[in-house]
Amino acid sequence: xxxxxxxxxxxxxxxxxxxxxxxxxxxxxxxxxxxxxxxxxxxxxxxxxxxxxxxxxxxxxxxxxxxxxxxxxxxxxxxxxxxxxxxxxxxxxxxxxxxxxxxxxxxxxxxxxxxxx
Amino acid sequence: xxxxxxxxxxxxxxxxxxxxxxxxxxxxxxxxxxxxxxxxxxxxxxxxxxxxxxxxxxxxxxxxxxxxxxxxxxxxxxxxxxxxxxxxxxxxxxxxxxxxxxxxxxxxxxxxx
Numbered sequence: 001x002x003x004x005x006x007x008x009x010x011x012x013x014x015x016x017x018x019x020x021x022x023x024x025x026x027x028x029x030x031x032x033x034x035x036x037x038x039x040x041x042x043x044x045x046x047x048x049x050x051x052x053x054x055x056x057x058x059x060x061x062x063x064x065x066x067x068x069x070x071x072x073x074x075x076x077x078x079x080x081x082x083x084x085x086x087x088x089x090x091x092x093x094x095x096x097x098x099x100x101x102x103x104x105x106x107x108x109x110x111x112x113x114x115x116x117x
Numbered sequence: 118x119x120x121x122x123x124x125x126x127x128x129x130x131x132x133x134x135x136x137x138x139x140x141x142x143x144x145x146x147x148x149x150x151x152x153x154x155x156x157x158x159x160x161x162x163x164x165x166x167x168x169x170x171x172x173x174x175x176x177x178x179x180x181x182x183x184x185x186x187x188x189x190x191x192x193x194x195x196x197x198x199x200x201x202x203x204x205x206x207x208x209x210x211x212x213x214x215x216x217x218x219x220x221x222x223x224x225x226x227x228x229x230x
């Protein structure tokens with residue numbers, strides 16, 4: 001099946017710094033990628049939808065200036081958490097759509113654990 | 118608007134027992150429905166999906182789910198639980214292919230020997 005990778009898998013950063021998370025579709029072209037965040041013991045909440053070559057669409061309550069999303073190619077989307085604070089500590093998961101099947105199945109990355117100290 | 122409700126945040130079964138995880142959905146249009154499993158500190162793995170074809174959907178690892186429109190349900194079952202089934206399970210809905218998923222709050226499945 002299709003594979004989506006994320007890098008890094010785990011990152012610790014100091015408050016006030018920025019951190020970039022990469023999401024790559026390894027064996028297919030992803031016209032759309034989604035970014036979710038998951039707090040401990042909670043469900044996944046959609047942060048934004050990213051389409052290749054266009055600006056990301058953010059969900060209500062998600063600060064677009066804080067969570068910068070770039071989808072520069074059909075295989076790579078990046079999420080940059082700017083001026084990170086401890087409350088940004090979370091598990092960030094991306095997914096990618098393969099538009100080759102009738103149901104447009106989403107393939108999820110393994111997630112990135114962000115800890116802000 | 119679409120939503121998913123998973124009844125029971127925690128389900129405990131004995132090894133070899135039937136697994137039943139409940140999911141009810143709300144959607145104004147015919148939904149696509151999914152069940153995912155998540156192991157600690159990992160991403161999501163698709164167990165099965167309903168996309169308006171057969172109402173009884175078979176997935177990986179002997180899991181299956183039945184779409185019941187009259188009950189707006191999509192419960193997940195497995196005839197015989199294994200220790201390796203212990204994980205977090207999420208039900209999700211989308212309204213068409215290529216759109217983001219809306220997830221339920223998840224159900225933690227514990228399996229005892």
